[in-house]
Amino acid sequence: MSPPTPVAHDSAQGPESAHFLPIPSTKPQIVFVDTLENTQNIAKWDLWSSPALSSGEWHPSRTSPPFEVRSIENKGMGMVASRAIKAGELVISEMPTFVIRGTLEEPDLKQGIIHSAAWDLLAPERREALLSLANSFAPEDQAHVPGTHSTNWYHSSITERVEPDHALDVHSLYETLSRANHTCSPNVQYSFHWDIFSGQFHALRDIEAGEEISIQYWALLVDWEERQKDLVDHFRFSCTCGPCSLTGEARAQSDKRRTFLSDLADPPFEYGFSAAVLEDLRRALNGDTVPSISGEGTSPEETLAKVKQGLQYAEEENILAHIPRMQLWSAALLVQLGRKEEAKEWALKGRDGIIRVEGDDSYNAKYFAKVVRDAFE
Numbered sequence: 001m002s003p004p005t006p007v008a009h010d011s012a013q014g015p016e017s018a019h020f021l022p023i024p025s026t027k028p029q030i031v032f033v034d035t036l037e038n039t040q041n042i043a044k045w046d047l048w049s050s051p052a053l054s055s056g057e058w059h060p061s062r063t064s065p066p067f068e069v070r071s072i073e074n075k076g077m078g079m080v081a082s083r084a085i086k087a088g089e090l091v092i093s094e095m096p097t098f099v100i101r102g103t104l105e106e107p108d109l110k111q112g113i114i115h116s117a118a119w120d121l122l123a124p125e126r127r128e129a130l131l132s133l134a135n136s137f138a139p140e141d142q143a144h145v146p147g148t149h150s151t152n153w154y155h156s157s158i159t160e161r162v163e164p165d166h167a168l169d170v171h172s173l174y175e176t177l178s179r180a181n182h183t184c185s186p187n188v189q190y191s192f193h194w195d196i197f198s199g200q201f202h203a204l205r206d207i208e209a210g211e212e213i214s215i216q217y218w219a220l221l222v223d224w225e226e227r228q229k230d231l232v233d234h235f236r237f238s239c240t241c242g243p244c245s246l247t248g249e250a251r252a253q254s255d256k257r258r259t260f261l262s263d264l265a266d267p268p269f270e271y272g273f274s275a276a277v278l279e280d281l282r283r284a285l286n287g288d289t290v291p292s293i294s295g296e297g298t299s300p301e302e303t304l305a306k307v308k309q310g311l312q313y314a315e316e317e318n319i320l321a322h323i324p325r326m327q328l329w330s331a332a333l334l335v336q337l338g339r340k341e342e343a344k345e346w347a348l349k350g351r352d353g354i355i356r357v358e359g360d361d362s363y364n365a366k367y368f369a370k371v372v373r374d375a376f377e
């Protein structure tokens, strides 16, 4: 099989403008859109020589996934569990079909000219699958292809660093992952696995057969009003999930818990893993005083009480992907307070939590586990 080769977009103005990289070179399953240099680097990845890619084995439809994609009342298509799924179970692992650098600047992007030209390079069934994804934007708002992109994209990171540099972020479209609908209390978490260049969902809790598999599209740690506004602005729908259906005092309580969680950290955190918290823990174990653990002008005791309250709220709101980070934060605070045995207990909970959220082979989970092992074992 000949190695993948970048192709310049028709109107490309030099190496910084859009170049396409269809992979593999015959019957392409993925197409990248990036600068010349980046596409040349991506073309060299060992991953593309894997026999699984050309045989199409990587595609989730070739395995027996624990869900089906079907139409859901008032939501278009969605993913529904076809059997019971256990907390921590891998629900799907999928390579994106279309990947575009978020920082690429091209006058043709808005009209969808770049997208269409890139999709035309794909094998016909891959191109058809992308064209069949939902577009929640009106034609006058966004033409077909960029509308489909805006409705369905995920972040992926072309980096191995623990906290990805967002300049390295790309937007990806997946044929199956992009079918998942939004909820404000997700039962799965998306994570991107750089080494296999695949997006995955892991179950955050036990999921029953027949239950919809849903993710978060946007910020969860904001009140009902702001969540509705965000989702209408970015995705053109109003959310009718469990927490969004609450009224009166119940809604006020939910808003209070989410706002509390948002105020807990500065900047507010959204998702479970944090290299900064790990680094704080590591330094505290070295005997350093680390003011960032408890925050400016606050004692570790006060902060610990707040984090424990946050843990309870996150469980009550079913925002489970955030929990490992708070558990690890508790561990760092307990080290600072000289309570190392309790700290170990919380660090292990945090480690097991991140493994549940991302799988034990994820870069983050392995890194997390190493810091905890070096510290306590």
Ligand SMILES: [Zn+2]
Binding pocket: 183, 184, 185, 227, 239, 240, 241, 242, 243, 244
């Ligand atoms: Zn909602």
